[in-house]
Amino acid sequence: MPLKKLKKFQIKNICCIGAGYVGGPTMSVIAKYCPDITVNVVDINKDRINNWNGDFDKLPIFEPGLAKIVSDVRGKNLFFSCDVHKSIKEADIIFISVNTPIKSHGIGAGEASDLRWVESSAREISMHARDHTIVVEKSTLPVKTAEIIKSILESTKQNSDGKNNKITFSVLSNPEFLAEGTAINDLENPDRVLIGGEDKESIDLLREIYLRWVDEKKIITTNLWSSELSKLIANAFLAQRISSINSVSAICESTGADVEEVAKAVGTDTRIGIKFLKSGPGFGGSCFEKDILNLVYICKSLGLKEVASYWEGILKINDWQQDRIYKAVVDKLYGNISGKKIVILGFSFKANTNDTRNSPSIKISKKLLGEDATLVISDPKVAKNKILESLNIKNKDINFVNKISVEINIAKAIENSDAVLIMTEWEEYKNIDWKVLQHKMRKPAWVFDTRSIISVEKIQETNLNFWQLGNGEFN
Ligand code: NAD
Ligand code: UGA
DSSP: OOOGGGTTOOOOEEEEEOOSTTHHHHHHHHHHHOTTSEEEEEOSOHHHHHHHTSOGGGOSSOOTTHHHHHHHHBTTTEEEESOHHHHHHHOSEEEEOOOOOBOSSSTTTTTSBOOHHHHHHHHHHHHHOOSOEEEEEOSOOOTTHHHHHHHHHHGGGBOTTSOBOOOOEEEEEOOOOOOTTSHHHHHHSOSOEEEEOSOHHHHHHHHHHHHTTSOGGGEEEEOHHHHHHHHHHHHHHHHHHHHHHHHHHHHHHHHTOBHHHHHHHHHTSTTTOSTTOOOOSOOOSSSHHHHHHHHHHHHHHTTOHHHHHHHHHHHHHHHHHHHHHHHHHHHHTTTOOTTOEEEEEOOSSSTTOOOOTTOHHHHHHHHHHHTTOEEEEEOSSSOHHHHHHHTTOOTTOHHHHTTEEEOSOHHHHHTTOSEEEEOSOOHHHHTOOHHHHGGGSOSSOEEEESSSOSOHHHHHTSSOEEEETTBTTOO
């Protein structure tokens, strides 16, 4: 809907539906740079909202730099609440930042995006918006979702009495590219901001928000469908690099090459680039897997079988990488880990976040438990209940409860253990004094480094057996 008649339309009030890993940090940064705009972040999850309104050191999301920004702007122009209707009513622009997981059942189960939360947000907006409203897709969505959103919003053009109402909407796509653990820096210094849409004036209004702190050269505008698709493709390309280097890590282990050296030699070619070439236990997190599955589903729906299987390969390598790490552990411990004590260092899917969604630690821990190992899990930021919840372990599940303990203190966790498996690249794990700690382990003791963060020279000064992912010298 062109805004010609709304030339003086100004953004004074923002509503963000969804106070999660994207909604919370993104709106905090917008509030920081737009003190004249009121930013309301709403969510149906009361606990989450209470935590956003609680102590700054217990915000629902751990993200370096976030607590400082929230403490500066909360209560001034940033507000968290469950009052979705009121916030929609007051808003000039609404960001939909809700979850878009993969469907668990029905058509497209295991591949297609479950859009129920996006649809319910659109319905809420259609019912409660009071005036012309710009609706922004912030969530990652299948290409063409804006059509669904528009159709729901358009359906309110007629009231139940058949009369046309005056509310108009403009739908934009503005996908988020932040990565957890570096979200604040990514938001404050983005590589680019992408805005897709049909209505130039609405695009300009959203652009003006970002222009408060982002260089105009970094703001890319496209049509709606390019913007929606680019987000899926960006994640697919990033994940593709990880699967590529992880496939190389296995070649290195069998040939005496070192994947760190290979990545450096390859990545210093500026056409290839050094970023995202770190081999590890496979990518985790809430998005790479689901976004590639969604891309695969889209390709299949379009009849592009070969394209679908190309992208599927990235996920296959990811699963295989996790599988072969687990098998290496069992193999080195004489093919039997029943009753052996294995310490898992790191449970978040990467360092500097408390997010465990799809963490490689989950999959590998479950496989080790399946071989009757006893696990001690340690993570500096993930709480015990979240670890057990992520492993789907209920208190009554006696089989597993006795086999898992959580211990944040590394020295205590390692006591009498047979093996230590480093799963997350937390800073504190890089500086472990193995010369001292080796004496706490049962011999022969093993250290498995899936993140290549341990100094080979230092570990060689100990009596520990050592396996390092992608390092042909230790396998
Ligand atoms: P999240 O699960 O942390 O947060 C989503 C929130 O939306 C939840 O708290 C949920 O209660 C709320 N919600 C759902 N329906 C609602 C409704 N109708 N009204 C009010 N609240 C509602 O998810 P997230 O990690 O923030 O991801 C959100 C979207 O952003 C996803 O599409 C994801 O793919 C995308 N994304 C995520 C990241 C990331 O790093 N996590 C980065 C870029 C993009
Ligand atoms: C990723 C993208 O980096 C973001 O741009 C995107 O916005 C986001 O997904 C999303 O759409 O949700 P995130 O998953 O938070 O961000 O974190 P990444 O840094 O991408 O790490 C993802 C996984 O890949 C982690 O498990 C990490 O350990 C692993 N990884 C990353 C590697 O194994 N090697 C690398 O070189 C980089």
